[in-house]
Amino acid sequence: MIALSAAVNVGWFALAFKVLMAVPVRWREIWPGAVLAAVGWQVLLLAGGLLVNRSLRGATQSYGFFGIVLGLLAWIALLANLLVLAAEVNAVRHHRLWPRSLLTPALTPSDRRALTGSARVEEQAPSERIDVTFRGTRTSDETDRTAA
Numbered sequence: 001m002i003a004l005s006a007a008v009n010v011g012w013f014a015l016a017f018k019v020l021m022a023v024p025v026r027w028r029e030i031w032p033g034a035v036l037a038a039v040g041w042q043v044l045l046l047a048g049g050l051l052v053n054r055s056l057r058g059a060t061q062s063y064g065f066f067g068i069v070l071g072l073l074a075w076i077a078l079l080a081n082l083l084v085l086a087a088e089v090n091a092v093r094h095h096r097l098w099p100r101s102l103l104t105p106a107l108t109p110s111d112r113r114a115l116t117g118s119a120r121v122e123e124q125a126p127s128e129r130i131d132v133t134f135r136g137t138r139t140s141d142e143t144d145r146t147a148a
Contacts, residue, residue: 002042009038017090025094033090040082048075107134 014034056064092098097114116132123130
């Protein structure tokens with residue numbers, strides 16, 4: 001039953017990620033994020049159910065209700081983080097934004113693409129153009145132009 005529920009959830013999350021992506025993507029590009037979201041959803045459901053059954057079984061009405069509210073808020077926060085992570089997996093795969101550096105001064109080409117993309121999001125008008133340059137580093141385009 002859990003496997004069937006997880007499979008249905010994969011389908012729902014895949015559909016949601018397909019519809020909600022800002023750019024057109026192929027179905028095979030969104031499966032990793034959908035599987036991550038569905039498995040994480042299922043784990044959160046099972047863990048939440050076990051926690052409520054175990055921790056709140058003998059609680060009084062007022063403490064039990066208080067515990068359920070706090071547990072539900074924590075569950076929603078974990079679920080929101082999980083869904084953002086799963087959506088980021090799809091976006092990183094689609095735009096090929098890996099490998100990323102751990103240290104800021106040593107930017108990889110993927111870092112440059114990610115930073116350029118996040119700056120270009122700030123363009124407000126069709127006639128507006130934001131150009132991004134990185135000091136002290138040479139891009140592959142600059143290397144190709146100087147070699148020619």
